[in-house]
Amino acid sequence: MAARRDHLSAAPQGEAGDRRPTYERIAALLRGAVDAGRLPPGLVLSEVPLARLFGASRSPIRQALAQLEADGLVRRFDGRGLVVGDCAPNRAAVTPAMLGLSAGALGSIHERTADALYYRVERELILHSLRGAFRVSELALSRHLDVGRSVARDVLVRAQGAGLIDKGDNSRWTVVPLGPERIDQFYELRILLEPVALGQAAPRIPPDLLAAVAAGHREAGAAWPDLDAATLDRLETDLHVHCLDFATNPEIGEALRRSRMVMLSGKHVQRALGATAALDRFMDEHLEVIEALRLGRTAAAQDGLARHLASSRAKALERLAAFRRLPQPEPAPYIDA
Template sequence: MSGRDGTIKAAIAAGEQVSPAGRRPRPVAGIAPRLHERAFDILASQIASGALAPGERLLESRVAERFGISRAPARQALARLERVGLVSRSDGHGFEVLPLAGPPPVVSAKTISDGATIQLAPESTWQRIYADVEQEVVSRTALGAFRVVENHLAAYYGVSRTVAREVLSRLNERGVVRKDTRLHWYAPALTPAYVAELFEMRAILEPGALRLAFPRLAPGQVATLRANLRDAAAHPDTVDGARLGILETELHVGLLGRCGNATLMEALATCQTLLVALTFLYARAPQPHGREPFIAEHLDVAERLAAADIEGAADALRNHLRGSFGRAVERLDRVRREFCPGPLPYLSPL
């Protein structure tokens, strides 16, 4: 029995409606597919294409976050994938992608590149202002610590305090803001001591995440990473701050995120304020002659991964992080000397 036939029979057994051609019927004209149906189609397509590899774990919370939906439709989509035999419940928690029994099933959903953000639900109000708030806060932490006043933030953007609170909660998850002992929001200054702590934590955790991620990487993921870095190295004058930020994220978030350990990635998320800050610093304090040292260091990691030298890649990653600390501190010093942002009503210097 082919994988496609097995999937169809499992769908019938589970009570799914399947057309004579082997495809689920299209929704009635004028009625949009439900969120869980759209999430199911995308995930099934990615399993069929190999973008989601056998053995990869799918967590309800991660599916919900990636598609911008609540946990309920994410749970329904995963349950449906289980019913049709594309995933099974993991021994720990979540679901594990199963190997296909034969040729990949034919699915109608468009295959989307792995790691992409697919917004299925309408953008929330907090999402419309989040990027701007994050940039404004992070750009000032190079200068010092700031208290973030929730009601002033809401008034400045013309949103409710509930929306402002959601933005601050998301910033807290990224490590950009914290709460003090009086439960007031504040953004800690990126002092050399604080930056040193963040880099030290990354140097301990990221090599371990890399080792776990290597056997779980999507087909072609290392090749794509290496190609992007080679192109950046060959054409340094075309690499701006935004692209540097993308290259940073491709390794430190996209690749390490394949480690399959949600607890580890949550610990690493507290360091992501550095990635946000570095994107700002790349634009404000670029390297002389447009050459960024981390590109060669990332490329060293990618080349070792391509050669299946996982321990060499972990060592290269650790060395990259150690070298990045000094460059980050130097950039922060330059920004403090040269950057003079205007005041914002929701930020008060501490």
Template sequence: MNTDPKAPERLYELVYRVLRDHLEADELPEGLVLLEGPIAEFFGTSRAPVQKALQMLNEEQRILRFEGRGYVVSKTGGNTVPIRMDIRQSGLTLPGDIDEAMKSRSSWQRIYGRIEREVATAAAFGRYRIHEARLASLFQVSRTVARDVLGRLHERGLVQKSSSSRWIAGPLTAAAMKEMYEIRKLLEPAALASAAPHLDRAVLTNMRDHMLTLELDHTNLTPELLHQFDRFLHVECLMKIDNKRMTSIIRQNQLPLATAQTFQQYLGLADESATLSEHRLVLELLIKESVDAAAAALVAHLESAQKRTLARLKVFSVVPAPQFSPFLVKTR
């Protein structure tokens, strides 16, 4: 979980805390079936943070896997009779401080994607200062929400704090990119090996099949799908490990993932057959439980990705900068 006392709690941490507190206080009935969908609707969030929170509670044996879908509340760990009821009538409530925090997180989630794309794009064109007040005004959110967004961008290595405590994006240089790839080649294969036992083979197989289909026919291949594949392999799979310091460092070196979409937007969608093939090979080996081979394949993929990225960065240097939103101010 988040170990930085100054950082805002992540959504899954908020969901986990509420459910844990209710379980510890015996406020949820024995046998209550907990499903991701209804809980996500109750919290006003997506299923992903709920899934993570339920997995954590299951690992702590606060809830048990249910023979059907989801989990079941069981204080005894024995044969509990499942109770299916509306989660809103189960005794689950949302404390005031959590309610406000959830609203804040929902606000930053709503605007995060657009801001991330624009910041990553700007970084490729030079050094930009991020004007926090303008960002908040432009997206009609509070300064607190704006800071939440910037904090998330900082976690992923997309922005930095200057010596005068101003938020800065870029410049994206070849030297910086090489450093990030060196870190990724050291950490990501080790993280993948640690995460392998926790990966769902059905999910891996579905993603592998999707990649194979697009390899054979690129007609439906889009930058968004490529980004989805990147995030699945380099983020979702790797975040399954328990070493939170390692996951934090991995997240801080994800600028190459964010800038890949920028390159595709301004340089066009190049032949991505190699990228798809490299991703698919890693998944194939994970499905076969050849973990060491999968880690080695990931190293090979990152080495190839580094070469492709540096080549695109060189071409990108002659592309004129577009007009960015007013919250991005070009600096020297």
């Protein structure tokens, strides 16, 4: 039985900087520790203890150890695990300090792994929500992901915070339907409130933040269309969440929070449609708004945001209609009709 992942970051952070697979990051840390002598010759590296340390399943640990074996840094012996170097096997606990990390730095591995786990579930929940209401089994999810019940619950609580699922009086999780009428209503709300929030936020947004947001959008534009879900999330939240968070009316922010699931649905629907749909290069429209803010042209930024939202509204409804014409796949193992 695979070791279960017991760490989940509660905050929806995107992957920034190092985008290598989890096993490659783990292999690099172990390799560096061996080369530096912090993992001494004779030390036994086993899948289960390392999986617990990194908050990962055994699969990426196994892949990481296979890389080290291929490099000649570890070897097999008559026992469980692999041994560093050529000395006699010695079983001792591997600590974050031996990897040259603090517990907090080690947490970045946990967060990236957790994000990959969450985005997978998020996608499945959203694509089901576009077809109606479904029940979600927490126990079946934990088995499907090969994680503990507490981690599966954390995933579902995070999805609940995003408005994707709800928990009724019977304590059962249910996918919240996201049909064309609801999408249209959410966009109507956003078109009414986001330009107002932007007008309030404009004089309060730090110039350094606007510069960083603009730079991130330009980088994404240069990499288009080779962008992952985390990057698309960051682009959306930079403008529609982080910048608007500087608005002075908190009630507007609370109302807009409920509408953010349409931002999440857009990226997943585009991926599901694949080559049949033109990807939405929305960062160009974002940049128009951001640059107007940087120039102090608040009214122009508000107008640009309103146009962007109106365009996004039409595209979202078109994509939903195209998605519903696709053959309906089998539900995920943890989702029941």
